[in-house]
Amino acid sequence: MEATIATETNEKPWGGGNNKPLGASYGKMMMWFFILSDALTFSGFLIAYGFMRFKFIESWPIADEVFTHFPFMHGAHAPMYYVAIMTFILIFSSVTMVLAVDAGHQMKKAKVTFYMLLTIIGGAIFLGSQAWEWKNFIGGSYGAVQLNDGKIIQFVNEDGLQVALESFVISSNSERAQHTKSRGLWFVEETALSPFTVEEVIASFEGHPELTIRTELLNAETKTKTIVPREQAMSYLNEAKQVVVGANLKVNEYGNTLFADFFFFITGFHGFHVLSGVIINIIIFFNVIIGTYERRGSYEMVEKVGLYWHFVDLVWVFVFTFFYLV
Amino acid sequence: MAAHAQEHKSHTKLIWKVFGILSVITIVEVALGIAKPEALHLTKILGTSPLNIIFLVLTLVKAYYITWFFMHMADETKSLRRAVVWTSVFLIIYLATLLLIEGSYINDVLGPLVKWNY
Numbered sequence: 001m002e003a004t005i006a007t008e009t010n011e012k013p014w015g016g017g018n019n020k021p022l023g024a025s026y027g028k029m030m031m032w033f034f035i036l037s038d039a040l041t042f043s044g045f046l047i048a049y050g051f052m053r054f055k056f057i058e059s060w061p062i063a064d065e066v067f068t069h070f071p072f073m074h075g076a077h078a079p080m081y082y083v084a085i086m087t088f089i090l091i092f093s094s095v096t097m098v099l100a101v102d103a104g105h106q107m108k109k110a111k112v113t114f115y116m117l118l119t120i121i122g123g124a125i126f127l128g129s130q131a132w133e134w135k136n137f138i139g140g141s142y143g144a145v146q147l148n149d150g151k152i153i154q155f156v157n158e159d160g161l162q163v164a165l166e167s168f169v170i171s172s173n174s175e176r177a178q179h180t181k182s183r184g185l186w187f188v189e190e191t192a193l194s195p196f197t198v199e200e201v202i203a204s205f206e207g208h209p210e211l212t213i214r215t216e217l218l219n220a221e222t223k224t225k226t227i228v229p230r231e232q233a234m235s236y237l238n239e240a241k242q243v244v245v246g247a248n249l250k251v252n253e254y255g256n257t258l259f260a261d262f263f264f265f266i267t268g269f270h271g272f273h274v275l276s277g278v279i280i281n282i283i284i285f286f287n288v289i290i291g292t293y294e295r296r297g298s299y300e301m302v303e304k305v306g307l308y309w310h311f312v313d314l315v316w317v318f319v320f321t322f323f324y325l326v
Numbered sequence: 327m328a329a330h331a332q333e334h335k336s337h338t339k340l341i342w343k344v345f346g347i348l349s350v351i352t353i354v355e356v357a358l359g360i361a362k363p364e365a366l367h368l369t370k371i372l373g374t375s376p377l378n379i380i381f382l383v384l385t386l387v388k389a390y391y392i393t394w395f396f397m398h399m400a401d402e403t404k405s406l407r408r409a410v411v412w413t414s415v416f417l418i419i420y421l422a423t424l425l426l427i428e429g430s431y432i433n434d435v436l437g438p439l440v441k442w443n444y
Contacts, residue, residue, distance in 0.1 A: 023403035054429030
């Protein structure tokens with residue numbers, strides 16, 4: 001019987017009237033159905049990521065080797081720690097949000113204000129953390145070489161650990177500059193030049209007998225990338241097309257281009273949700289301060305934005321699992 | 327679910343308890359993700375490693391706690407809960423099953439054609 005709707009007209013078309021189908025107010029029910037559709041959008045993205053990962057299952061990048069940075073620990077290999085902190089920040093801002101909703105039920109304006117403020121700060125810290133994560137991902141850590149058929153070749157030392165290009169490549173300091181309009185070359189376009197040329201990388205590689213290369217191919221038994229013996233390395237490097245440092249939508253040093261594309265798209269879409277959540281929270285925060293909901297006699301609006309904010313946290317739980325853990 | 331009887335009572339205790347549960351699960355996930363014990367990481371069960379299945383189950387447990395206690399799904403009526411939860415769970419499982427099977431099929435067909443030696 002709880003689903004029965006009693007018809008009742010109301011002058012305000014967006015107010016939803018006093019009907020409460022399914023026991024929820026108009027606004028709250030619509031927020032639930034918006035969340036349902038948004039959840040399906042996100043799962044569409046994540047499942048598309050899964051599709052591509054299964055398609056390239058034998059050569060997909062290993063997340064632990066990509067996201068290794070930690071603030072104030074330059075060069076340290078610290079996978080997972082940073083993103084774990086980000087997860088905690090978001091979960092904690094969810095806790096303060098639900099505390100604000102709880103205080104709203106008891107009509108405690110000061111408490112709602114305080115918890116809303118904490119939630120906004122948590123969201124802002126998360127956004128900053130994500131920007132830092134993107135910066136590291138875009139900047140890259142080691143550099144690699146791309147072959148003519150698009151595969152990525154990375155350099156490793158005798159222990160099988162990755163080696164940064166700067167640590168062994170000697171640049172010939174060429175005078176060649178990027179072609180841009182400001183240099184009078186309005187008729188050509190060129191992306192930023194990589195710090196080294198393919199020839200410099202190959203020449204330096206030949207001068208370092210301790211180095212070898214590894215391909216994207218995963219060894220199914222050990223779940224590590226395949227290291228090519230040094231004797232065969234040159235036949236790979238002869239196919240080299242360009243030096244790759246960092247990541248963009250066209251090429252990235254970590255491996256498959258689609259990995260970076262999905263990373264930018266899914267974490268970007270999630271980050272955009274966090275941003276809009278923070279903005280909506282700020283609006284509601286000021287409404288709480290000026291007493292809008294006190295006069296209305298109900299803090300249900302805090303509850304509705306709370307639903308959205310928890311949903312953003314919920315999505316992050318899944319992004320965390322599928323990008324960093326699995 | 328007797329929601330209205332408790333509407334004005336504080337749930338602070340429950341909230342902190344749920345936060346504790348979510349934190350513990352996250353710490354376990356991160357610890358396993360860093361340690362990657364070989365017995366869990368390099369063996370295979372149900373088409374993937376036991377580690378991946380653990381991660382998946384823990385994620386779903388976290389999702390349950392967030393939806394039920396932070397989003398107060400537990401206090402909604404049964405029909406609203408089912409309209410939202412059953413719809414999303416069904417559609418997501420459906421799409422994931424189809425696309426992941428299709429992805430492995432494409433891998434079976436294309437994988438052998440990719441050259442890894444030069």
